[in-house]
Structure formats: C-alpha cells, structure tokens
Amino acid sequence: MNRVYVHPLPVRIWHWANAAFFIVLIVTGVQIRYLGLFDLMSFRTAVTVHNWVAFALMANFGIWLGFYLFSEKNKAYHPEFNIVKLARESFEQARYYGYGIFRGDPNPHRIDPYHKFNPLQRMLYQILMLLLLPLQFFTGLLLWDVKRFSNVVELMGGVRVVDTLHVLIFIFFVFYMFFHPYLTTLGHTPTAHIRAMVTGYEDVEDEHEQHAQAQPIK
Numbered sequence: 001m002n003r004v005y006v007h008p009l010p011v012r013i014w015h016w017a018n019a020a021f022f023i024v025l026i027v028t029g030v031q032i033r034y035l036g037l038f039d040l041m042s043f044r045t046a047v048t049v050h051n052w053v054a055f056a057l058m059a060n061f062g063i064w065l066g067f068y069l070f071s072e073k074n075k076a077y078h079p080e081f082n083i084v085k086l087a088r089e090s091f092e093q094a095r096y097y098g099y100g101i102f103r104g105d106p107n108p109h110r111i112d113p114y115h116k117f118n119p120l121q122r123m124l125y126q127i128l129m130l131l132l133l134p135l136q137f138f139t140g141l142l143l144w145d146v147k148r149f150s151n152v153v154e155l156m157g158g159v160r161v162v163d164t165l166h167v168l169i170f171i172f173f174v175f176y177m178f179f180h181p182y183l184t185t186l187g188h189t190p191t192a193h194i195r196a197m198v199t200g201y202e203d204v205e206d207e208h209e210q211h212a213q214a215q216p217i218k
C-alpha cells in the first residue's frame, strides 16, 4: 500500500464542520417544517438556530470554494467531456459497487491527488457542491427575509415555489446523510475513507498488488 495525500487541511476542516452544521440544520429544519409532528424545541428557537447555523454553513462553504478556486487540486472536480469514456467508466464503477465488490474484485478507480473521486463520486459531488448547495443557500436566503427579497421571490413564482424548492432539496439532503456515509465505508477497509478525511492520507494499492488481486493464482 502507498499513502497518498488526497484531502488537504482546508477541505477536511470544511467537510467536518459542514457535516456538523448539516445535522443541526436538518433537526431544526424538521422542527420548522413539521411543527406539531415533532416537539424538540420551540418554533422560535428552531428558526433562530436554523438561521445562524445556515449563515455559518455558507461562510464555511467559502473555505471549500476558496481552496478549490486557487488550487490545481480542483482537477478532481473537472467534468469529463468525453461522453464515451465517462459512460464506460461510470458503468465499470457501478458494476463494481453492485457486483464486483462482493467477489473481492479490485476497485476499477485508482486514486491520486488529482483524481481522488471515481466517476460516480465526481458527478455526485459536482451536482451537490455546484448546484444543490448554492441553490439551497439562495432559496434559504430568500425565505430568511421574504419582504426584502420580494422582487426575486415574485420572479421565481412566489413563496410557495421557493419554499417547495428549499424543502425538496432538504429532503434530498436527508437521504444523502444516510447513503453518503454508507458509500464512504466501501474502501479497502470500512473506515479507510473516513480516516482519510481525518488525516488527509488515503492508502492506495500498488499497481502490481491490484493486478495480482484481479488474477488469483489457480
């Protein structure tokens, strides 16, 4: 195994603060949206905490964005424009998750600092970080002060439209909080990726080790 430095400090700080803020936002969000169904805290407390933590989350997003804007490591997020290559690699990765992993096959994706995500992760993280999170910030800001932003709210079709968008993305994030941690346990050991997000270093198999695993001695 080789140790490869894949998650620089700003990314790790952003990531774990982000996860903590997410948990608070989900709990307070559930309380705000499903008032009467849950009685975890008063509505007022839920709104106040939700607003403050949301601003902290947005500021924290600045750490992630700032780091990747000025680092060549942002290659990990570059889209693959060769559709045939993208489709082939995505299919191989999906086949590995759905079938190969249970047979002990090697992971088709080889990690290096500039390609730390497999094609499925890369697509998911692009959608998450460049579309859904910014959209959630935007709709959240509009709902935070509907009066002040009434022009934009009206342009988007009214409060109901903005609120529905915010809640739909919120529901997606609730599911994400279950399947993302699960997927991160699919490294060469269940805690390998999680430890990497703490230390920065991922263990990567040598080329010949991987080859030997792919062709068991008969």
Ligand code: HEM
Binding pocket: 007, 011, 015, 018, 019, 022, 121, 125, 128, 129, 177, 180, 181, 183, 184, 193, 194, 195, 197
């Ligand atoms: C307790 C909850 C969480 C755990 C255990 C967890 C775990 C991990 C781990 C181990 C990685 C690195 C390896 C990999 O991608 O498989 C990772 C990456 C990532 N996670 Fe999470 N995560 C959690 C919550 C979240 C949340 C709430 C978000 C919401 C946006 C998130 C977004 C990301 C992103 C975007 C990356 C890639 C970061 C980068 O290197 O640029 N994670 N997570």
